């Protein structure tokens with residue numbers, strides 16, 4: 427069906443942006459350094475500065491970023507890594523691919539990992555905690571840092587959805603031993619293809635990441651440890667540099683839309699709550715509703731595209747079910763209630779009115 431209000435619109439419709447991206451592409455065509463060209467290092471410098479970190483290492487995807495960050499910190503076979511139950515499955519997969527075992531903590535009503543659940547799950551083999559700043563909202567990092575500190579665990583942020591988000595003025599990605607970002611086309615800070623970045627303050631971790639992302643080699647030929655080919659294309663780095671300068675406008679429009687939703691929809695459905703300390707980027711806008719499936723069908727009838735992200739808790743995925751250790755009753759309960767409504771920056775005020783009006787009419791309808 428042709429949606430009147432699409433969930434996402436990845437076309438580049440702004441003429442000025444289109445010209446900038448084409449210029450960036452032209453620049454790469456002219457110098458011809460298609461792999462590890464100058465834009466790659468420039469992007470790393472900009473991202474590190476943006477996040478308040480010493481180092482950024484660009485990689486081929488957000489999945490690769492988390493996997494390589496864990497490898498660079500020495501996580502592997504025999505280790506347990508505690509993560510959330512609600513995320514894109516890439517989070518659990520990155521842990522499992524290192525040889526470690528993911529352990530799944532429960533979530534709070536804000537959909538982020540519940541620190542008290544993390545504390546209960548720490549065992550003899552636990553090596554690290556991987557919180558996910560889900561929906562673009564930074565987790566309770568002070569509680570998680572205290573737990574990690576007490577137990578001597580590494581803290582690695584999966585910040586794939588949260589580039590630009592802050593907690594008490596501190597950027598997502600600046601809290602852990604390392605943090606991973608995704609710049610895939612759906613993310614708020616997006617390339618025109620696959621891309622990711624790891625940030626850290628640790629020089630040893632940076633050095634290991636640089637070799638891991640190129641088959642574990644140093645000086646081009648000597649292989650110190652097995653690794654994938656996980657580098658970012660120069661073209662994507664060049665496009666991301668242009669997009670970085672447009673990010674403030676993108677974030678402010680998303681936050682404006684979220685403000686409109688919160689104002690009109692609180693009391694009709696459950697809406698995300700932002701504390702005065704948080705500045706969320708609204709990668710997704712997840713409402714909560716008892717009659718979620720009926721609401722989704724109703725909005726579809728109104729031409730509004732919505733998504734259930736993600737309908738299966740990670741420990742319930744066939745790849746992990748049966749052997750998954752953890753706590754996930756709250757995750758299962760919330761997954762039955764959540765619905766993502768469009769929040770992308772291309773929404774017009776008319777689109778917004780239509781979404782708000784439709785949800786309010788649904789809320790007023792027969793139970």
Ligand SMILES: *Cc1c(COP(=O)(O)O)cnc(C)c1O
Pocket residue numbers: 487488489490513514516517558584586587607608609610620621622
């Ligand atoms: C998008 C995403 C990833 C994976 O990023 P890719 O660039 O798609 O590989 C990992 N974790 C979370 C939470 C994500 O949203």
